[in-house]
Amino acid sequence: MRRHGVEDEEAKILDELEGLGLPPPSVVRARLPDGATITIASPCPERWVSMVGDDRVRHCSRCDKPVYNLGAMSAAEVSALYSGPLTPCVRFFRREDGAVMTSDCHASRPRRVMLRVLGAVALAVGAIAFAEGLESLCYRGRIDPTTSTGGGPITS
Numbered sequence: 001m002r003r004h005g006v007e008d009e010e011a012k013i014l015d016e017l018e019g020l021g022l023p024p025p026s027v028v029r030a031r032l033p034d035g036a037t038i039t040i041a042s043p044c045p046e047r048w049v050s051m052v053g054d055d056r057v058r059h060c061s062r063c064d065k066p067v068y069n070l071g072a073m074s075a076a077e078v079s080a081l082y083s084g085p086l087t088p089c090v091r092f093f094r095r096e097d098g099a100v101m102t103s104d105c106h107a108s109r110p111r112r113v114m115l116r117v118l119g120a121v122a123l124a125v126g127a128i129a130f131a132e133g134l135e136s137l138c139y140r141g142r143i144d145p146t147t148s149t150g151g152g153p154i155t156s
Helices: 002-019 075-082 106-139
Strands: 028-031 037-040 057-060 065-069 089-091
Touching: none
Parallel strands: 065 089
Antiparallel strands: 028 037, 057 065
16 A cells, blocks of 8 residues: 555654654554554644634645544545545544544444433432432421422312
């Protein structure tokens, strides 16, 4: 694939920098959904929020190129983007295992499940606390549990 040539070229450049006694640039590596690895030798300092465009693609005024948000694209769209002749400028988030997150990535599913479970637990704890508080008020005589309004007997 074309990416192996880029990786070889990157290795040569890093060796030359090391031979000159210069520090290597900040290298970012990530794994695409198809298993290929992308390497960004010098991440652009331009902020995504300062670029004009939408959630999928914005224009970088510094380098005058489109910047693609891989997180807003499906795995198939990302593969199609990288199958072209040019290496695109991209914005992405990496999981802990180095994989690039895409819109159809299921890495966020466990988090959603965990948040739902925590919400259910919080609701249950709140309901129990409310019931305990109501029982406490009944026990102290502030509410008469045999009446609907607390003031008189329930009649049918």
